[in-house]
Amino acid sequence: xxxSVEILEPRRRFSLAGRLxxxxxxxxxxxxxxxxxxxxxxxxxxxxxxxxxxxxxxGLVWAVRRMVSPLARTLDGLADGIRAFQDHDFSMRIATTxxxxxxxxxxxxxxVGDILHEERGQIRQRELLLQSALDQSPIxxxxxxxxxxxxxxxxxxxxxxxxxxRLVGLRLAEILQSCPAEMRQVLNDETSGIFTAADGxxxxxxxxxxxxxxxNRQPHSLVLLRRMTSELSRREAEIWKKVIRIISHELNNSxxxxxxxxxxxxxxxxxxxxxxxxxxxYASIRERVQHLTGFLEGYARFARLPEPRKETVDWNGWxxxxxxxxxxxxxxDAPAEPGYFDPAQLQQVLINLLKNATExxxxxxxxxxxxxxxxxxxxxxxxxxxxxxxxxxxxxxxILPFYSTKPTGSGVGLPLCREIVExxxxxxxxxxxxxxxxxxxxxxxxxxPSHGKGSAH
Numbered sequence: 144x145x146x147s148v149e150i151l152e153p154r155r156r157f158s159l160a161g162r163l164x165x166x167x168x169x170x171x172x173x174x175x176x177x178x179x180x181x182x183x184x185x186x187x188x189x190x191x192x193x194x195x196x197x198x199x200x201x202g203l204v205w206a207v208r209r210m211v212s213p214l215a216r217t218l219d220g221l222a223d224g225i226r227a228f229q230d231h232d233f234s235m236r237i238a239t240t241x242x243x244x245x246x247x248x249x250x251x252x253x254x255v256g257d258i259l260h261e262e263r264g265q266i267r268q269r270e271l272l273l274q275s276a277l278d279q280s281p282i283x284x285x286x287x288x289x290x291x292x293x294x295x296x297x298x299x300x301x302x303x304x305x306x307x308x309r310l311v312g313l314r315l316a317e318i319l320q321s322c323p324a325e326m327r328q329v330l331n332d333e334t335s336g337i338f339t340a341a342d343g344x345x346x347x348x349x350x351x352x353x354x355x356x357x358x359n360r361q362p363h364s365l366v367l368l369r370r371m372t373s374e375l376s377r378r379e380a381e382i383w384k385k386v387i388r389i390i391s392h393e394l395n396n397s398x399x400x401x402x403x404x405x406x407x408x409x410x411x412x413x414x415x416x417x418x419x420x421x422x423x424x425y426a427s428i429r430e431r432v433q434h435l436t437g438f439l440e441g442y443a444r445f446a447r448l449p450e451p452r453k454e455t456v457d458w459n460g461w462x463x464x465x466x467x468x469x470x471x472x473x474x475x476d477a478p479a480e481p482g483y484f485d486p487a488q489l490q491q492v493l494i495n496l497l498k499n500a501t502e503x504x505x506x507x508x509x510x511x512x513x514x515x516x517x518x519x520x521x522x523x524x525x526x527x528x529x530x531x532x533x534x535x536x537x538x539x540x541x542i543l544p545f546y547s548t549k550p551t552g553s554g555v556g557l558p559l560c561r562e563i564v565e566x567x568x569x570x571x572x573x574x575x576x577x578x579x580x581x582x583x584x585x586x587x588x589x590x591x592p593s594h595g596k597g598s599a600h
Contacts, residue, residue, distance in 0.1 A: 221252055233260040280297060283367070319331070325572065338573075349368055475513040489587075522589075524585055564585040571585040
């Protein structure tokens, strides 16, 4: 709720207009008085008037200059003060005791200066608070101007990109040259997504969000890069605890009736001629065992992934066989060089990705698969759709085991794809597509890989 403050102005004694009018009237009266005295002394009228003017004009000039001189000094002082405002210096004030329009103008200037000085102090305090909050943020934040120069980078960004050095003033393209290839490619695509990049001997999972907005009518880019490895580990631990509780609950729900049925069967078996009553009991036990077996099988699939049996595979033939199992369009010709992977496991990865792409809501014709050779000798396989896409929250959780947004989903599809790809020494990436939809891609090393598991390209 805004508050209005009444400012009591000093009572004005004389206005500039009033003083100027009084001076003019005094000059006119003096002129007529001198002319009258001249006539009384029998001086001709034209001489009397000329004498009166010669006496009045210097006095008028002196009086006008006396009035104009403070005005000129005041305007000079105001001009200096406004120039100081232009240079963001709000400390200059002008002293005055005048009780006219000039005094009012000076007091108004001083009040404006006080307000601007106070507001600038408040803005500066908020900037320092925001700066402190951004520097303590675990998210790397980089702001880039239209000519690709970094104009802001917080502490996490400086540590992530160049080990704590200065980023402001550098070109983003130059900074990315020293980054892992996977990070460089995702940031150059100017889209949001999740990817894994090498961080020394270990691998690090990141979530990147990129936004474009206008500042002073110029397009700027904001890059937010968040390390997710520790968060994913923590959330995976929480998920596994939840899974254990679910399995324990389901086991108790099945084992308790089985125990009860077994006890009843034992009682019936002790009675002569009651064998026909055992058959429904055995059927109930079999039904509960089958239910429990199917329930555990869904969880066991994720835990018993075998080691990949890699072999040389012709891409064109492999994609053709895949198309007979699940329809898709090719976005490019298959590479002539063969791949080196487990064809059955990679087929399962593509089937999962194609199923997700089809269920995303886009037209079937919009689901495409492309295989591309990359400069390091490896291959990048990409599945594209034009569906509803993923929100930031869903994208961050997509690779967590047992996380699903589908009512009947198991939540093991994408995590299983990730496990298979990483078992091949590759890395998986999820990105939002410009224009809508999702791009899921994974990198596979060349036939004779020169990088160990977890390397990012």
